Amino acid sequence: MTTIERARARAEAGERLSLEDALALYEENDLLFLAACARAAKERASGRSVFYTVNRHINLTNVCSSNCPLCAFQVEAGDPRGYVLSLEALEARLASARAVPGLSEVHIVSALHPEEPFSYYVEVVRRVRAALPAVEIQAFTPVEIVNFAKMTGRSIESILSLLQAAGLDGLPGGGAEIFSPRVREIICPKKATAAEWLAVMRTAHGLGIRTNASMMYGHVETVRERFEHLLALRDLQDETGGFQAFLLFPFHPAHTRLGEEYHLQRVGAWEDLKMMALSRLVLDNVPHLKAFWVMLTLPIAQLALGFGADDLDGTIGEEKIIHAAGAQTGTGITKAKLAAMIREAGYEPVERDARYQAVAGGAR
Amino acid sequence: MRLSAAEGARLLREGDLLALGRAADEVRRRRFGNTVTFLVDRNINYTNVCVNECRFCAFFRRQGAKDAYLLSTEEVLAKVRETVEAGGTQVMIQGGLYPDLGLPYYEDMLRAIKREFPQVVIHSFTATEIQHFARQAGLSVRETLLRLQAAGLDSLPGGGAEILVDRVRQRVSPKKIMTEDWLDLMRTAHEIGMESTATMVIGLGETLEERMEHMERIRALQDETGGFRAFIMWTFQPGHTELAAHGAAEKVSSWDYMRTLAVARLFFDNVAHIQGSWVTQGERVGQLTLAFGADDAGSIMLEENVVRAAGTRYEMSTRKMVELIRGAGREAAQRDTEYRVLKRF
Ligand code: SF4
Numbered sequence: 171m172t173t174i175e176r177a178r179a180r181a182e183a184g185e186r187l188s189l190e191d192a193l194a195l196y197e198e199n200d201l202l203f204l205a206a207c208a209r210a211a212k213e214r215a216s217g218r219s220v221f222y223t224v225n226r227h228i229n230l231t232n233v234c235s236s237n238c239p240l241c242a243f244q245v246e247a248g249d250p251r252g253y254v255l256s257l258e259a260l261e262a263r264l265a266s267a268r269a270v271p272g273l274s275e276v277h278i279v280s281a282l283h284p285e286e287p288f289s290y291y292v293e294v295v296r297r298v299r300a301a302l303p304a305v306e307i308q309a310f311t312p313v314e315i316v317n318f319a320k321m322t323g324r325s326i327e328s329i330l331s332l333l334q335a336a337g338l339d340g341l342p343g344g345g346a347e348i349f350s351p352r353v354r355e356i357i358c359p360k361k362a363t364a365a366e367w368l369a370v371m372r373t374a375h376g377l378g379i380r381t382n383a384s385m386m387y388g389h390v391e392t393v394r395e396r397f398e399h400l401l402a403l404r405d406l407q408d409e410t411g412g413f414q415a416f417l418l419f420p421f422h423p424a425h426t427r428l429g430e431e432y433h434l435q436r437v438g439a440w441e442d443l444k445m446m447a448l449s450r451l452v453l454d455n456v457p458h459l460k461a462f463w464v465m466l467t468l469p470i471a472q473l474a475l476g477f478g479a480d481d482l483d484g485t486i487g488e489e490k491i492i493h494a495a496g497a498q499t500g501t502g503i504t505k506a507k508l509a510a511m512i513r514e515a516g517y518e519p520v521e522r523d524a525r526y527q528a529v530a531g532g533a534r
Numbered sequence: 535m536r537l538s539a540a541e542g543a544r545l546l547r548e549g550d551l552l553a554l555g556r557a558a559d560e561v562r563r564r565r566f567g568n569t570v571t572f573l574v575d576r577n578i579n580y581t582n583v584c585v586n587e588c589r590f591c592a593f594f595r596r597q598g599a600k601d602a603y604l605l606s607t608e609e610v611l612a613k614v615r616e617t618v619e620a621g622g623t624q625v626m627i628q629g630g631l632y633p634d635l636g637l638p639y640y641e642d643m644l645r646a647i648k649r650e651f652p653q654v655v656i657h658s659f660t661a662t663e664i665q666h667f668a669r670q671a672g673l674s675v676r677e678t679l680l681r682l683q684a685a686g687l688d689s690l691p692g693g694g695a696e697i698l699v700d701r702v703r704q705r706v707s708p709k710k711i712m713t714e715d716w717l718d719l720m721r722t723a724h725e726i727g728m729e730s731t732a733t734m735v736i737g738l739g740e741t742l743e744e745r746m747e748h749m750e751r752i753r754a755l756q757d758e759t760g761g762f763r764a765f766i767m768w769t770f771q772p773g774h775t776e777l778a779a780h781g782a783a784e785k786v787s788s789w790d791y792m793r794t795l796a797v798a799r800l801f802f803d804n805v806a807h808i809q810g811s812w813v814t815q816g817e818r819v820g821q822l823t824l825a826f827g828a829d830d831a832g833s834i835m836l837e838e839n840v841v842r843a844a845g846t847r848y849e850m851s852t853r854k855m856v857e858l859i860r861g862a863g864r865e866a867a868q869r870d871t872e873y874r875v876l877k878r879f
Contacts, residue, residue, distance in 0.1 A: 438817070
């Protein structure tokens with residue numbers, strides 16, 4: 171058997187793919203074959219269900235000491251566009267979140283503010299918990315956690331435990347980018363390293379904190395580096411089982427130094443769906459794959475349901491980071507619209523909570 | 535074995551998107567291998583004045599309105615010149631149904647273009663316009679087409695077909711050409727040696743059976759004449775038109791669009807080229823049509839007032855187009871109107 175024949179046979183049978191298998195399938199580029207295999211894998215993992223949830227995103231600050239070339243969101247300290255969400259403003263946001271029917275998750279992701287003390291972030295979590303006792307708090311990427319550890323001199327474990335005690339349930343899984351040190355040196359040299367990112371996740375999983383995992387592609391990485399990244403995630407998942415869902419972030423080059431310097435274009439929808447399918451196939455041990463419609467646009471997110479995705483994520487109210495990078499999708503969508511898109515793709519819409527359990531009263 | 539319209543409707547209703555896509559892609563691959571073609575052309579909208587006032591049109595103006603316009607032959611020539619300079623090989627001249635221009639206006643325009651730019655292919659005028667010209671001149675459609683052909687008209691775009699079922703047409707554009715007239719006009723054009731494309735717009739409130747009836751009518755005429763070069767399909771763009779404001783039409787999903795495109799490839803065993811509409815669907819959906827049976831990416835339009843007026847605007851340079859085609863693992867080639875490859879990238 172040639173490499174590609176073996177890879178196709180494994181993909182079709184739902185067997186574990188090696189790095190060489192994944193590369194061969196990528197190279198062959200039989201898009202709808204990959205889709206069919208990925209869809210079968212999705213159906214083994216989550217049957218006919220496709221999930222969505224009602225969530226809200228809060229970005230606490232855009233002032234960042236990391237200054238990553240990939241970033242369109244951050245500003246430096248002293249920049250007039252910089253902001254830190256005050257606790258009063260947070261309370262106002264929480265009051266309006268309380269009025270959102272069926273709210274399941276609050277996502278909190280922010281820049282690495284050089285001065286804001288760790289106590290501020292703990293207080294934020296405490297207040298969210300107090301205001302929304304039943305809502306899952308998914309907050310802070312491993313990059314932020316590492317930053318808190320450095321700022322306070324505490325261990326990762328102690329930081330995570332303090333946040334957990336304040337009410338944190340899960341980590342949203344961003345900041346992974348591409349693990350290759352060669353790539354990180356170019357796209358985010360000051361950010362937490364791959365080893366640090368993975369160590370935070372390992373520790374979180376050990377503490378019973380659920381997390382997602384992610385990859386940002388379509389910049390200066392090679393295809394091999396993408397799959398090495400996925401395999402590192404798969405290895406950790408074999409060890410801990412703590413990743414709930416995987417998200418792909420196609421790189422939006424607009425308004426970023428990285429995009430400008432390397433003359434990068436947003437990769438096409440073909441590439442997005444191909445990576446969707448291959449991620450589903452390679453990450454055979456991660457239960458859910460999100461098609462993040464804010465990134466993909468709704469038409470492509472719907473098609474992603476044929477390429478292995480089983481979660482359309484949320485009816486997001488307001489999101490700043492991706493829109494700063496030029497995503498042109500709207501910032502909100504109704505449940506009815508998401509449910510209709512899912513039904514049309516032949517699946518059953520399930521409004522989920524943060525543990526992928528059906529929410530009573532959700533569209534079924 | 536030829537797919538029947540009933541079988542097509544069943545596939546539209548229950549067919550599996552990926553299975554249909556793979557079957558359509560296999561047909562495409564056998565005919566066209568790894569090449570994806572595109573055209574460089576320009577739309578020239580010589581007037582936005584229209585007596586029809588169709589409900590789904592965001593483009594038309596009444597005669598005498600502040601922003602109503604009519605281009606002179608010089609203005610049209612200037613646009614053709616820009617097209618040639620930008621590497622374009624074709625112009626698509628279309629406009630509203632102007633109340634009182636007379637056939638010589640169009641003949642003069644065509645002659646002037648051919649005189650200065652004999653190499654440019656004139657692929658122009660919708661069936662509705664031709665019918666309007668004929669009525670105004672008191673000529674038959676055949677006589678009108680012959681005169682336009684003699685003046686330089688090479689080819690007819692298949693626009694204005696919408697859905698070739700009168701129930702739907704009565705609802706969305708009661709003043710536009712009806713089904714039999716559209717088909718007769720295309721038949722006549724093909725008979726005098728003027729080829730055309732065929733189009734379909736979905737999302738006008740048609741049933742799946744009506745979509746297949748549309749395809750069936752085109753396939754049957756193609757059996758007779760062989761004059762359709764391509765079948766092009768897009769979704770109705772609600773934008774800010776009256777039809778959308780009344781909730782009479784909703785935007786067709788990408789899922790539905792891809793499935794219908796794949797069925798079209800499987801159904802049209804006698805029309806060579808199947809084209810998605812990158813201009814209306816956007817480059818992201820456009821690129822993916824290449825996985826669902828499309829072999830052609832349509833044109834890089836240097837100007838498209840009609841689409842822009844409805845709130846959709848997708849500018850695309852040759853470079854971008856080539857990159858997207860390559861991104862799908864295919865080889866990009868610029869073609870002419872007749873699908874002859876002019877340049878490979
Ligand atoms: S990506 Fe995150 S860490 Fe890097 S500059 Fe932006 S906000 Fe800061």
